[in-house]
Amino acid sequence: MEIVEFESFWNIPYKHSAGKHASKFFHALKEKKILGVKCPKCNRVLVPPRAFCERCFVECNDWVELKDEGVVETLSVTYVKFTGLPDPPYAVGVVKLDGADTGFLAYLGGIDLKDWKKVHEKFKPGTRVKAVWKDRPEGKITDILYFKPVEL
């Protein structure tokens, strides 16, 4: 007997509030600035900025501007198409911006992504990278198109 199947979809629009801290971060992106917060207790600079430090359990309201340069901590290049996710290949990494104590999840680019071993060599952990910005930033996380090796 053939089993009968029913197709179903979850396609429900939501609007997530970014809150005041992230909103300030997104407004600063329009001026090609990356902001973080400094924890008043442990002095860690947290990027992306958030309203409180979970280690010290205190509120963070001291703002710090960071350079749009840093070092690659780790990376991966995706070669398959996942439903609803970006078209492959795309390279994503964790970049520790100069002066920050946390890593920043970002696209890596500016080089050919076909051969993952070459990409891993170009962006190996410790590689210095710099942000490549959209010409006209709109205050979105995607205003930073990707980070490319500083040497390029």
Next chain:
Amino acid sequence: MRRVAIVGVGQTKFRTRREDKTHPELAFEAVKKTLEHSGLNINDIEAVVYGSMDPFDGIYRPELWDSTSSGIFKPHMKISTGGTTGLTTALAAYEHVASGLFDVVLAIAVQRVGECADAQSVLNTAVDPIYERHSGVGAIHVASFQATRYMHEFKATEEDIAWVSVKDHKNALKNPYAHIKMDVTVEDVLKSPVICSPLKLLECCPRSDGAAAAIFASEEVAKKIRDNPAWILGEVTISDNYYIGDRPNLAVWDSLALAGRRLYRAVGIDDPKKDIDVAELYSAFSIQEILELEALGFAKPGEGKDYAKNGITFPDGDIPTNPSGGVLCTNPIGASGLIRIIEASLQVMGEASNQVENARVALAHAWGGTLQFHTLFMVSSSKKFGR
């Protein structure tokens, strides 16, 4: 807290699609097998803890559909904590009994990842919607981040990591419930397509449909049910930072190391390498077993990469790891944690399909979120730890 044992376990067969059954029919299959294994009947079950993650299955609160498969008119609680769901479901069931509130409690976890077009699109919605979701990152990406960083810090090769996959696939061949059943060589693993670099297809878990269940009983009741129960020696669960970039070093799983130390201290384990006979770890991706072995004290930092290659983690090695074939070969995500403690229990009961010789103490582990949560359990053939 009262002493508690696992007195019955059961699993369905897992594959990508179990189109032969509906959600509650799969749950019923697992519960029926569990009752048969324990010799109990459904009226002996005093309360039910149910685990699943709704969006993989596209059903909001599948426990509404499935609850009848555990009988009716019973206390019923749902647990959903990411990849740890199955093991946290076990933890809640354990605490129901340990607290003295109930004597016999059923833990059941059901997941149909195969009915979803793509698990990674669901996993991406678990990532921070404000700063991180746009990056197209899901569970596989964070595991790839771990692999890249680990290879960099400890000079691990692709071949080292591929050996974990070879071992798990060989083990799954002996497990009647396992999803992926194929014998693979290191060359096969290395030649399989790169999904998220450096991880290849044969180093990544499948999407599985199926269910698993276990019955927890108080000491007095457990002794009457069977002469080889799996006694719970300890359990622990832990959270970590939220943002992926907040972890100081992705080559080291420090929250798991902390959870492991807490568990070992509670149980009285001095040297996990000597004191634990077998481990069922949540390694959805080959690299993760290596990080887990190091975090849990089975290997020094950088040493874990040599274990599978040198046979140490094979069933006849010094540290048998995932003799069931593990999550790498079977991943009904919300049920996978419960399967870890089921397989660990079968080992100390002496009833496992890929039995490790003289297994007396077994460790079960699950991780969830974007590497954010862990749950651990220690089970034993003895009521107390001691050599």
